[in-house]
Amino acid sequence: MTATTTTRNPRQSSAPDPRRPAASFGRALKDTLTLVALPLPLLTATLTGAFNAGGTRRWFGGRAESQRAQAQAAKDDAAAAFYELDTAQRDLRISIETITAVDDSPAARRAVEDFAGLGRRIDEVSGQYITAVDAHDLDRDDLEASAASRAHAQLTQAKQQLTQVKQDLDRFAQGIGPLLGKAETQLARLAPSVERARQALLAATTALDSVRQAGLKADDLAARLAALGPELTKLNQGAGQHGVPETLERAERVARDAETVRAEAERLPERAAEIDRRLVSLRTRAQALQTRAGQVEPVLSELRRRFTAACWQDLQTVPDTAEENVRQAESKLAEARVAREAQRWPDATALLSTVRALLNSTDESVSAASDRLQRLNAVAKDPRAEIDRTRFAIRDAQRLAMAGRSTPDPRHARPLDDSVARLDRAVAGLEGRHPDYWHFLTETEGVRRTVARVVTQIREDRGGGV
Structure with a gap:
């Protein structure tokens, strides 16, 4: 009846214990099992029949029979208490195993130690109960009143001890309620989490196959998906080998990473089309800026002719800078086009961002020259x-x-x-x-x-x- 030793249970058949006579122990278990299992009306009828039926038993009236009946009732009560304690301990052992499978916190370890201590107490009171049952044969024809009285006292004491330990066990069960609830919650999450991870991996694999069938390479995505293979193996090995918290965390991580791969794979055709559009758009913009940059020099010429040097000196480098920026932009565009053809999507995206920054800077500097002339003309005319x-x-x-x-x-x-x-x-x-x-x-x-x-x-x- 404990986590560490096996205690006799009236419900079980077991080998005779070498510590006590086999015949008396067998009778005790037989009586306990029979009386606990019988419904109350049938139990009453059985007892009545036993007293009224004929046979070889010789019944002695008076005080001896009254003491025998009281002892038998005490024996029945003790057997019921023994059965309740055994059932409660078995149920609580399952709860402790549930907690230890999930939780390794100090509180969980204390619960295991406390349960072991209760188990030792249960062994002790159970042994006392069995000893009391084996010590008294209440079916003896010559049972004396004093022997029946001693049996009644010992069995009553055994029942009280069993009941007291059962109450302590119940209080312990209430105390570990939060730990058990947390553990059960995690265990309830385990199977769905592992299944979500498997389904996410399947969806990512399907999306990747679809992209490849469309003629797009996705080597980086394939490598990321392959890296999740060992994680899936560990998930399949189960929480028994790797622990419940670790398995939950692994399942959530695998599901998250696989979902990211799936989403990127499904966006890949759109991403390729977007890169194609940006290549065309930025190429057109670079050509337009190259034309506008060629118009800066006439603007500077007019500024030099009509206004003091302080009004245009900071714009002197605009034509050369604009020309250099456009040249760099066209070079980066060519590199981006090569990266796109090789389907190196991150490289192509980064190069296009660089092109856009160069063209934005060029646009601002080219616009600054014409804006300067316009504002200076306005203030010169009417400040x-x-x-x-x-x-x-x-x-x-x-x-x-x-x-x-x-x-x-x-x-x-x-x-x-x-x-x-x-x-x-x-x-x-x-x-x-x-x-x-x-x-x-x-x-x-x-x-x-x-x-x-x-x-x-x-x-x-x-x-x-x-």
Whole structure:
């Protein structure tokens, strides 16, 4: 009846124990099994028949028979307690095995140790019970009242001990409830998780076969899928060999990796088509930028002719830089085309990203030259619009700073006052024969950025108010 030793069970047939007489022990087990197994009405009838039937037994009336009946009742009660304890221990052993199969935590190890301790107590009280049964033959014709009384006392004590240990076993079972629930949850997840992993691998294999039949190579995906083969072998070997937590983690990882391979395989035709579209689109854009880059030099020529050097010096390298960027872009496009033909999809994607970055940079620099000429023409013709725009921004910020106040916060007033002075200096710089219009434009932009920061600070200080 314990995790470490085997205890006699009235329900089982077993070899005689060399520690006690075989005949008396056999009678005890036979009586225990018979009385526990019989329904109450049949048990009553049997006992009544035993007392009333004829035969060789000689019955003695009075006190001896009353003591015999009490001893027999105590024997029946002890047998029932023994059976309940045995059943509870067997059920709890299954629970402990469930926990140890899943959990190796300190709490689980303590539960195993506590169960072993209970098992030793169960062995002890079970042995005392069996000894009490073997010590008294309640069927003897010459059973004396004193012997029946001793049997009653010993069997009653054995029943109490069995009951007490059963109560301790029940409390222990309640205490390991959370551990058992967690273990059962993991075991319930085990089979579905392993099956999901197998199905994910099958789906990935099917998707990869379909891609290859379409004429697309997927060597990297095939290598990743092949790497999952040993993991599948371990899953098939089972949790008994590798442990439940490890098997669950492996099944989830295999399912996740296989699903990734499947998804990438299914996207591969679309990815190839997208790379083909980008190759054409970027090639067309590179040709267009090459044409636009050739138009930068006339723009620079006009800037040099009409404006001071400070207005165009930073644009001097634009034609050469644009030409070099376009050349590099075309070279990378050729490499990307080779990678696409070899179906090296990651390489092709990376090269196309490099081409796009080069063309974006070229587009910005080419556009900067024409935008510069346009803005300088506008301010040279009428700087008033730029001045009014900047002054309006300053006045609007000043009104916001004074809203609900008699004096502005110095943190807001000081940068606004500095912005007014800065704008005045920029306007004064337009006087003269060859004004630096680009400096004027950069100054007014700088003033507006400063004013915008002050407005943001005011609103944050007021909790997002005005």
